[in-house]
Amino acid sequence: MASKTRFWLILGTTVGLFVLMIWMGVNWMRSEFTGVVDRSRVVIDEGRALGKYVTANGCVDTVFARHAAAHGTSMMRSVTEQFFLEGCLSTAQPAAVCDTIPAGQSMKEMFRFGAWSAEQCKVHKLYDRDCPRLLQPLLRYCGGRRT
Numbered sequence: 001m002a003s004k005t006r007f008w009l010i011l012g013t014t015v016g017l018f019v020l021m022i023w024m025g026v027n028w029m030r031s032e033f034t035g036v037v038d039r040s041r042v043v044i045d046e047g048r049a050l051g052k053y054v055t056a057n058g059c060v061d062t063v064f065a066r067h068a069a070a071h072g073t074s075m076m077r078s079v080t081e082q083f084f085l086e087g088c089l090s091t092a093q094p095a096a097v098c099d100t101i102p103a104g105q106s107m108k109e110m111f112r113f114g115a116w117s118a119e120q121c122k123v124h125k126l127y128d129r130d131c132p133r134l135l136q137p138l139l140r141y142c143g144g145r146r147t
Contacts, residue, residue: 036076043080047087055095056141059088063134064124078130086137098142105143113139 051059063085070077102112114132121131 039076039080040083043083044087047084047089048091051088051091054088055093056089056097056138057095059085059092060097060135060138062088064120064126067131067134068124068126078133081134082137085134086140089137089141097138101138101142110139 047059050062054062063081066084067081070081100116102109102116113135117132117135120135121127124131
């Protein structure tokens with residue numbers, strides 16, 4: 001009889017701890033996700049505000065400067081920088097930046113854009129792996145202007 005009681009006690013404790021861990025994880029994710037959404041909105045608004053006063057080239061130069069000034073690498077930093085560029089381009093004055101960008105929907109054009117992005121990072125002396133992804137909004141921006 002004692003072994004049955006002990007079994008149920010261990011099982012109940014294990015299930016209770018498991019449920020507690022899930023509850024804590026869900027609450028943590030909820031609070032973190034809210035912060036991410038709020039931060040993204042702020043960054044997009046910052047980009048839009050700057051875009052009212054600069055050309056698309058100015059947006060690109062600013063995102064490179066922000067990237068160079070940031071410390072460390074993270075996926076969230078890369079995403080917020082892309083949001084900033086997208087917001088900036090949405091209100092910026094058109095410029096000749098799209099004239100040199102390989103933009104298209106084919107796989108070949110996307111590879112060319114990736115190589116072009118990596119080259120732009122080298123020109124700006126940025127060698128981290130996240131840098132080429134900064135310019136993804138530029139592909140959408142220029143692609144939409146050409147159609």
